[in-house]
Structure formats: structure tokens, C-alpha cells
Amino acid sequence: MSRPTLQDKLAILSDAAKYDASCASSGTAKRSSRKGDGLGSTEGSGICHAYAPDGRCISLLKILLTNFCIYDCAYCVNRVSSNVKRARFTVDEVVTLTLEFYRRNYIEGLFLSSGIVRSPDETMGEMVEIARKLRVEHRFRGYIHLKTIPDADPGLIEQAGLHADRLSINVELPTDASVRAYAPEKDPRTIRKAMADVRLRKEAAGERSHTGRRPARFAPAGQSTQMIVGADGATDATILGQSTRLYSSYGLKRVYFSAFSPIPDATAKLPLIRPPLEREHRLYQADWLLRFYGFDLAEITGASPDGNLDLGIDPKLAWALANRQHFPVDVNRAPREMLLRVPGIGTKTVGRILTTRRHRSLRYEDLARMGASMKKARAFVTLGGWSPGALTDAADLRARFAPPPEQLSLF
Amino acid sequence: MRTVALPKEGTAAAWRDAARGLLGAGTPPEDVVWQYGDAAPDLFAGPPEGPAAGAARAPRSFVALSETVCWHADLERFARLYALLWRLRGRPGLMQDRGDPGLARLREMEKAVRRDRHKMTAFLRFREIEATGARRRFAAWFEPDHHILEPIAPFFMRRFGDMDWVIVTPDLTATFTDGDVSFSDGGSRPPLPEDATEELWATYFRNIFNPARLKVKAMQAEMPKKYWKNLPEAAAIPELIAGAQARARDMQAAAPTLAPARAARISERLRMTEDLPPVDDLDALRREAEGCDRCPLHRDATQVVVGEGPRDAPLMVVGEQPGDQEDLAGRPFVGPAGQLFDRFAEEAGLDRSRAFVTNAVKHFKFVPRGKRRIHQKPDAGEVQACRWWLDAERRLVRPDLILAMGATAAASLTGRGQGIMKRRGTFEETGDGTPVLLTLHPSYLLRVPNEAARAAAERDFRADLSAAAAWLEEHAA
Numbered sequence A: 001m002s003r004p005t006l007q008d009k010l011a012i013l014s015d016a017a018k019y020d021a022s023c024a025s026s027g028t029a030k031r032s033s034r035k036g037d038g039l040g041s042t043e044g045s046g047i048c049h050a051y052a053p054d055g056r057c058i059s060l061l062k063i064l065l066t067n068f069c070i071y072d073c074a075y076c077v078n079r080v081s082s083n084v085k086r087a088r089f090t091v092d093e094v095v096t097l098t099l100e101f102y103r104r105n106y107i108e109g110l111f112l113s114s115g116i117v118r119s120p121d122e123t124m125g126e127m128v129e130i131a132r133k134l135r136v137e138h139r140f141r142g143y144i145h146l147k148t149i150p151d152a153d154p155g156l157i158e159q160a161g162l163h164a165d166r167l168s169i170n171v172e173l174p175t176d177a178s179v180r181a182y183a184p185e186k187d188p189r190t191i192r193k194a195m196a197d198v199r200l201r202k203e204a205a206g207e208r209s210h211t212g213r214r215p216a217r218f219a220p221a222g223q224s225t226q227m228i229v230g231a232d233g234a235t236d237a238t239i240l241g242q243s244t245r246l247y248s249s250y251g252l253k254r255v256y257f258s259a260f261s262p263i264p265d266a267t268a269k270l271p272l273i274r275p276p277l278e279r280e281h282r283l284y285q286a287d288w289l290l291r292f293y294g295f296d297l298a299e300i301t302g303a304s305p306d307g308n309l310d311l312g313i314d315p316k317l318a319w320a321l322a323n324r325q326h327f328p329v330d331v332n333r334a335p336r337e338m339l340l341r342v343p344g345i346g347t348k349t350v351g352r353i354l355t356t357r358r359h360r361s362l363r364y365e366d367l368a369r370m371g372a373s374m375k376k377a378r379a380f381v382t383l384g385g386w387s388p389g390a391l392t393d394a395a396d397l398r399a400r401f402a403p404p405p406e407q408l409s410l411f
Numbered sequence B: 001m002r003t004v005a006l007p008k009e010g011t012a013a014a015w016r017d018a019a020r021g022l023l024g025a026g027t028p029p030e031d032v033v034w035q036y037g038d039a040a041p042d043l044f045a046g047p048p049e050g051p052a053a054g055a056a057r058a059p060r061s062f063v064a065l066s067e068t069v070c071w072h073a074d075l076e077r078f079a080r081l082y083a084l085l086w087r088l089r090g091r092p093g094l095m096q097d098r099g100d101p102g103l104a105r106l107r108e109m110e111k112a113v114r115r116d117r118h119k120m121t122a123f124l125r126f127r128e129i130e131a132t133g134a135r136r137r138f139a140a141w142f143e144p145d146h147h148i149l150e151p152i153a154p155f156f157m158r159r160f161g162d163m164d165w166v167i168v169t170p171d172l173t174a175t176f177t178d179g180d181v182s183f184s185d186g187g188s189r190p191p192l193p194e195d196a197t198e199e200l201w202a203t204y205f206r207n208i209f210n211p212a213r214l215k216v217k218a219m220q221a222e223m224p225k226k227y228w229k230n231l232p233e234a235a236a237i238p239e240l241i242a243g244a245q246a247r248a249r250d251m252q253a254a255a256p257t258l259a260p261a262r263a264a265r266i267s268e269r270l271r272m273t274e275d276l277p278p279v280d281d282l283d284a285l286r287r288e289a290e291g292c293d294r295c296p297l298h299r300d301a302t303q304v305v306v307g308e309g310p311r312d313a314p315l316m317v318v319g320e321q322p323g324d325q326e327d328l329a330g331r332p333f334v335g336p337a338g339q340l341f342d343r344f345a346e347e348a349g350l351d352r353s354r355a356f357v358t359n360a361v362k363h364f365k366f367v368p369r370g371k372r373r374i375h376q377k378p379d380a381g382e383v384q385a386c387r388w389w390l391d392a393e394r395r396l397v398r399p400d401l402i403l404a405m406g407a408t409a410a411a412s413l414t415g416r417g418q419g420i421m422k423r424r425g426t427f428e429e430t431g432d433g434t435p436v437l438l439t440l441h442p443s444y445l446l447r448v449p450n451e452a453a454r455a456a457a458e459r460d461f462r463a464d465l466s467a468a469a470a471w472l473e474e475h476a477a
Helices: A006-015 A091-103 A120-137 A154-163 A176-182 A188-206 A236-250 A277-292 A297-301 A315-322 A347-357 A364-369 A374-380 A389-393 A397-401 B011-024 B060-069 B077-088 B092-096 B101-123 B149-159 B197-208 B216-222 B225-230 B232-253 B261-272 B281-290 B324-329 B336-347 B380-397 B406-414 B442-447 B451-474
Strands: A060-064 A109-113 A143-147 A166-168 A223-229 A254-259 B002-006 B032-036 B127-129 B137-141 B164-168 B172-177 B180-185 B315-319 B355-359 B366-369 B372-375 B401-405 B427-429 B435-439
Touching (some): A236 A254, A236 B366, A277 A315, A297 A315, B011 B077, B032 B077, B060 B101, B101 B149, B101 B225, B149 B172, B336 B442, B355 B380, B380 B406, B406 B435, B442 B451
Parallel strands (some): A060 A109, A109 A143
Antiparallel strands (some): B366 B372
16 A cells, blocks of 8 residues: 555545534634744634535634544544544644645644544644644744643643643533443543643633742633534433533533534444434524523523423524513613513624613614514514514414424335 | 815725814715725815814714725715714714614625625635745735725734735735735736645545535535635535535445454553552542442532541541532642631641541532532532541541531531531530531631621631640640
């Protein structure tokens, strides 16, 4: 067999990396190369440089250092028992690819992950070396996201945080029991400890010492994690409970949900399904309601007896339909907390309503101009020139929003 | 009727100067004709002179709006901006009115320019061209919807500071050489040499795509087709879409294969290295406690936090449960209450390094609240379940005296947690006869709302710690 070219390796190792949902490149420290002594910049918001036909943004060069792996996680394309083609980049190949892609404005930076070869320390050591070379030798000021290996030596994680903008450690599945069942070599407790360690280091880096010196910054864009949805039997209530707990415990920037998606050469242990994309979408909506709209977990998952979200309509609308006694809301008088609960009105629109109504009272046309989705909102609001009348309590209100029922196919 | 012609370079600054003058002279919007670029250079009237007096003030939010909208392609933009500025004279609050139709239209234009700028930073693609000096050189062709090259150039200067580059657009060209930028007339698409890195990029694009998640509309909403012709990776899109469903189906239909021979060997080797022999019995206890699922608290906590201190410690200090910081660090008494205990213990002459410190419950009990975790008191069942570990620690350390801090510790050690305020400062006994001195939990000292009660609690706590120190001294011999 001839030696694989750089292009062959790139094909294999990007194919193996696509199951990581995160591609964020935002929220890190501001950096620039305006003085001509380096390459790259970061300025708060990230940039999506391309979109693949799966609708996902491509912001970073998302690759694996290697897809050889000694672990046998059932959901993973790279598990030791899989027959996929294997490849391994050298440190310099990753550095060169990152810089050359960056110079042509293809990417915001690098998202490096890896299968585990020989030992966690050895693999993590090489990943840290790549980040160090980029930052120190090539003065690269773009974004670096390193997927941390939880079992690696804490000293390596500290090094990783000094060079990378973001660290992430995947919790993989929503419950400890599923992790044990499908990722036998991984220990949920080790994963949690590693996340706790990152939070403590980040907090320590934010405190000045007694001499007033500020320590080196540690992962300025914070840490994130990902869990696979739909591979095990966990309900949405379990998943959201877990994400809420993770946000509060480890100061995570994001908990990503990744719909379990078919992989080449799957194992018999975990039969492939069509990826539950709609469910993933509803979970993200619920996640937003919990973090930015003042909803409680029980309010969102309490409405459904089986602990799963309504796939037909969004969770905010589902809550409003189940709690119609609070509606219609008077847009000109309601407090911020109540405006946030109106379907079709988002945080930005609420901000606009609040600034405008300081000066005058609002009418129906105003609300549409401010960005509200009136199709949803109109049943739940009253304001100048509009009253929903009996619409709020109409029995068929849900049917107006939900997609029409589909006849099940017999074949 | 005044005619104002604005240049293609420095448009926003020129508009601002002109508007300031017009407003100062009291010229109403209907008396001004705005022209842009080469449309009518001979009618150039220049910024009208006039008193740029106090009348020509505008809210800061308007200035920010005008600086973006001036780069819009719509010829009406200058007149619309000036009309709003005119209306703002008597109504400074107008900028906050998100429902005003005139302002709403300008906000839309602002959004269009911002989006166009953002898409340019995203979709512009450089190709490497021959260098003329020491720095590498790159060039790009881009077709924006609005006149945005000038305001966006600083972004590329910050980002690509160590290379030279040229960006050509239909109406303007920016050239960046040795750290200086200059602008010249635009042009048509320049012939750029092939760049081998584009093939690697297209390879990456093809392989990062997941065929099982085809969502063409979502892609096009963010990357409309009008950009595709200048994107090297876009050529692969039709073929990726066409083959996606078949690829996803094939993955699902494929029968599971036999694992490669090396897999079993590697997995076996991993299992062999997993369990380490115990080093000393406290270590063994910790390792055993890590797997504890005697109560549900292990599910939400990060880790078990067992006691620490010398094995022959004469004093064992028992608190309630690890808090947020202890849960993260995996060590007892490191959070705010632990630090408070250390301070008081030192004052009372208790040597913390000679004491074994631990908790009645070994996992943190909490409810998530946004970005924080709110401490919850462990219930009787949880205290009972965890006594197993506390008893094991007591058997290993065999302390002469136990200091029980708070009701939970008292309940675990003496079987009764009620009335701690009355019982504090007294000695009781564990089931096996070890003396237990009862006191308050230091976190109570952190929570007492009023000054007088806190002073009293601190006095009591200090007295109890001193009593413990005295007892130890007395029984040392």
C-alpha cells in the first residue's frame, strides 16, 4: 500500500471529526496582528466561513489528530472495533494546514480532537504541542479549540488552557449508566472531575495574586461539552436536567446536543436510526428558554407525561397553550418576565418593546416592525388596535400551529 | 435647492460634515438633493458652509446608524438619514422608538449593510500570488451588495497583518502593502493563478459534510447561491446533495462487520491496567467510596469528598457535606466555610494539620439555579446511608475527640440532630463511646443575618473550639 498523501489523511480525519457539533469561534479575548508580527485576529463574534449541505456552519478546521483509538465506544466511528480507514497527522501537518487555510480566509482557526493512541497523556501531549507551535512559533492569533482527554495529566490540561481559547470535554451520553454501557473505557466521574478542574483553573486565572499580578489567561472562551441524543433511552427531561446541572456546576459556555447520526461500519450493539434532528432542535429551544427566558425545568418538561417535548410545536408555545390563564398579555403594561413568555416574541423584541413604550403606547403594526412573529404572538397579546377575543381560548389553537397530521405509510 | 455630491471614498465622513452644515443652516430635507460618486461630478457643491452651532447635535445612536447606512447601495440613503436627523431636532427620544416607520426602514438598511460586511469577512477567498518583497502576497475578488470595502478593510488589516494582499471589488480596490492600505478604482474579476490549497479545502468541505443530516434550505439561508460562484468549495455542493440520501441509506443497511483482530488485544490490555492495588487503607477507602451509590446524591455531584488528615490524628472534625468548591476540588473544607473554620481554629490554638477533617455526607447535595448551585440540606436517609463511610473513617483514625459541627454531623454521630443551639458546647458520646463535642457549623456564621446574632455565634464557636483545644491538651498525656 502506498503512503497516504496529505489529502488522503485530511479526507479521513475530517470525515472522522464531523460528529462533533461545536464549531463556535466566538467569545474569546480580542487579538489582532495589525502590527505585522503575526497572523490572525479574534474580535468577539465568530465567523462562519462556509456552510455544508447539512446546514451546519464551517468556522474552524475541525479535524482529528488521529482516528486510531484504543477505546471501544459503541456510538463512535473511530472505536477500536471498527474497520474504518485509519490515518494519523504529524504535528507539523496540522500546523501547516491550519495556517495555510487561515491565510486564504477559509477558517477562523482550529478545532483539534483525537482518538486515543497508546496513552491519554501521549495523545494530549501532541495536541498541546500543536497549539504551542501555532501560538509561540508562528504567532498565530486565530481561534484554537482543543478537545481535552479527561484522563490526561492535569499538567497537560493546564498547558492546553494557556494556548487554547476553548477547551471541551464531552460527557458523551445523558446518564452515567449509558456511558458505562456504551463507552466501557470511559468513566463519567473522570469526565466530571476534568470539567471541575477546568472551571477551578479558569477561576484561579481570573484572580490577581497578592502582588496584584494577573496570572496568564486560561481558556478565555471557556469550556463546552456535548451529549449524544437518541442513542440511549434517556427522555428529554433527563437530558435537560443533565444540561442544567452541567451549566450550574462547571460554568459551561454551551452544552451541545448531537442527534445520534448513522456512522460507517456501525456496531450491532447500537442499531442505526434516522438522526432525530427535530428532537435536537426542540432541545436547543428548551435550553434557550431555560437560560435566557426565565423558564424552570419543571415548567418545560412538566406538561408532557412521558418527559419528552412536543415535537410538533416549540416548547414555549406548548407552555403557553397549557397555561392560557396567563394570556392575553397586555404588551403596553406587562413586566419583562411576562413578555418573555409570549410565543413569537424573543429577547430582542422584548428589549425593543421596553425602550419604545417608555415614550408612547404600542399598536399592532409596531409589534410586527419590531421583529415579533405575529402569526404566533397574536393569539396571546392585546395592544392598541388588537384584541385576540376568543382566539386565546380557542380549542383548536394548537392545530393552527402544528404541522398537519401525516398518514403513516404502510410500507 | 441645495445639491450635495458625496465622494466614493470617505462617504460617511463627508455626509456627516454636510449634514451638520445643512442642519446648522436650518435647511429642511425637501430642499436638499444628494448625489453620490461619479453620478454628477460637475454639480459638486461641496459641504455647505454655515454655523455648525449647537443646533447640529445628534444622539450618539444616530451617529452610529449613519456611519453604517452611508455605505448602503440605495441612493435614497442620504436623504432618509437627513430626514430622520431633521425630525430628531425636537424629539431626541425618537431613536428609541423601534416602531417608527422612517427609523425602521433605516434600521433595515443598517442591517443589510452589516450582513453584507459580515458575509464579506466570511466568504472572501484569497489565492496566493507571486510575492514582490519578503512578505507573501494574496489576492481576492469579491462582489458585495453595498459599498463596504472601505469600512471593512480594517478588519482584513487586523487579521492578515503579516502578509500583503489585494482585494478587488467592482467599485473599489484595496491594496495592503507592508502594513499600509491604499484604495483605487474597482474593476472586473482579475485572472488569479491556481492555488493548490484550494483542492485541500474542497476535500475538507466534502468530508466534514454529514450526509445523514441533509438540510439544504438551512445551508442556503446562510450561504445564498449568489456567493457560490466565487467560493472554491461550492462546486462540490450539487454532487454532495445528490448522493446524500443513498450514502445515509447504505450506512444503515450495511451489516455489522467483524472487529479487526487487534481490537480484542487492545481492549484486553486496557482492562489489565485498570485496577491499582491499595497504597494505604485511607487510599483504599477513598477508592471504594468513589464508586458509592448507597444514596442518589452520587448522580449529580462531581466526586466523592472523603476526609483528609493524619491517620493518628487525636481530633476528628466533622462538618455537614462538601460545598460547591469542595465538590470541584475533591477536598474537604476548602470553600468559604472551611476557610472560616481555619481562621477560628488557628485563633483557638487548634492545629488543623494535626486534625482529620471530614463530613457527615460525602457528596454535595444541591439544586441548579442558572450558573450557580444552591446548597441543599441532606435528609435523614442520606445521612444514614453515608454513616457507613464516616464510621469507616472513625475506625481507621480512632480519634480521641470528635468535633461535630452543625445538626447533620450531630445527627450522624449521636443519632440526634435537633436542638443544636442548646446542645452546643457540651460533650456527648458516639455509640462506641468516643466523646463528641457539639458546636455550630461555620457556614451558619456566614449566613446569620444580623450583626448582634453573628457576634454571639462567633463568640460561641470560638469558645467551643477553645474547649476542644483544652480537652486535647488535658488528655494529651
